[in-house]
Amino acid sequence: MKQFAYLGVLAVCLLGTGLLEVFLRARVYRRWLRLILTLVPVVFIFVHWDIYAISQNHWTFDSDYVTGIIAVANVPLEEVCFFIAIPICSILTLEAVRSMRSWPVGDEVAADAGDEQ
Amino acid sequence: MSYTQLAIVGVLLAVLNDMYLLRTKLLTRRIFWVSYSIIIFFQLLSNGVLTGLRIVRYNGLVIIGSSTPIDAPPPMFGDGRVFFAPVEDLFFGFALVLLSLSMWVWLGRRGVQRTPTAGPPRFTSHSSDE
Numbered sequence: 001m002k003q004f005a006y007l008g009v010l011a012v013c014l015l016g017t018g019l020l021e022v023f024l025r026a027r028v029y030r031r032w033l034r035l036i037l038t039l040v041p042v043v044f045i046f047v048h049w050d051i052y053a054i055s056q057n058h059w060t061f062d063s064d065y066v067t068g069i070i071a072v073a074n075v076p077l078e079e080v081c082f083f084i085a086i087p088i089c090s091i092l093t094l095e096a097v098r099s100m101r102s103w104p105v106g107d108e109v110a111a112d113a114g115d116e117q
Numbered sequence: 118m119s120y121t122q123l124a125i126v127g128v129l130l131a132v133l134n135d136m137y138l139l140r141t142k143l144l145t146r147r148i149f150w151v152s153y154s155i156i157i158f159f160q161l162l163s164n165g166v167l168t169g170l171r172i173v174r175y176n177g178l179v180i181i182g183s184s185t186p187i188d189a190p191p192p193m194f195g196d197g198r199v200f201f202a203p204v205e206d207l208f209f210g211f212a213l214v215l216l217s218l219s220m221w222v223w224l225g226r227r228g229v230q231r232t233p234t235a236g237p238p239r240f241t242s243h244s245s246d247e
Contacts, residue, residue: 006172009163016159024238034230038220046213049123058120058179065172086210087217089159094152094218099236103148106141107225 005065006078010085017092026095028088038091039084046083050075119179124208131212131219139223143215153214160210161200169193169201180205 020026028035053059054074061076069077098105118126135143143149167173169190177184181204182197192198199207225231 005170006167009166009172013159013163023240024236026235027233028235030233031230034221034224037224037229038217041220042213042217045216049127053120053123056179057176058123059176060174062170062172062174065170083213086160086213090152090156090214090217091221093156094148094221095235097148097152097155098234099238101148101151102236103151104146105148105222105225106143106146107222107231109231 002064003067006061006076007067007081010078010081013089014085017089020092020096020099024096024099026092026099028092028095035088035091039087042087043080043083047072047075047080050079050083120175120203120205120209121179121181124205124212127212128208128215131215135215135219139219141219141222141226143219143222149218152218153211156214157207157210160207161202164202164206164210165200168198168203168206175203 021029051073061078066076066078071077071080094105097103132144135141168175168185171185171190174185175182175191180197182191185191191201193201197204
């Protein structure tokens with residue numbers, strides 16, 4: 001089971017923030033198209049950073065704690081999952097705060113009028 | 118480029134993107150900083166596990182601190198580490214979070230699934246829930 005340690009950390013992050021979707025009605029997964037369109041450029045950019053960093057030996061992974069599956073080039077599956085999971089957690093946090101406090105984010109309908117608050 | 122240099126460049130690009138390219142200007146909004154302060158707490162926890170257990174190891178040639186030791190955990194604080202992780206990870210994380218949130222908000226501004234909007238919370242003490 002050790003080889004699932006990295007994936008396990010990400011699973012805990014997603015399960016924890018998943019509560020925000022349910023109990024605070026963050027409605028991030030509900031807006032799945034917007035979520036996917038957000039993730040595409042983010043994953044693209046950060047996977048390329050990762051490809052470079054791994055090729056330059058900036059960081060390495062303990063083979064005991066990862067599955068050993070390579071997602072793309074030299075990048076482990078876990079890293080790609082990281083670049084999907086952490087943005088989702090961040091967006092869920094933002095929307096959960098918005099659910100609790102109605103502070104402006106900038107995408108409100110009134111923002112169309114050029115509101116730059 | 119070292120991880121230190123790349124991390125700084127990453128933050129700068131994410132800031133330029135938010136302020137001038139997408140013009141989402143999350144950096145000027147209270148909701149961003151409140152959200153980010155929650156995120157950074159959990160980031161330190163989860164990244165502390167990844168780096169403290171040495172699931173991810175760093176090369177001392179490209180960070181401010183030294184390499185993750187072969188046979189012992191890295192320092193929790195000091196030697197360029199914050200809660201086991203290289204301080205560079207905080208910059209990396211900031212760039213990742215800011216880019217993600219500004220993309221999300223930009224798409225909303227463009228009308229991509231602006232609705233259904235968040236809230237209200239399912240359990241509130243004073244308001245009648247739906």
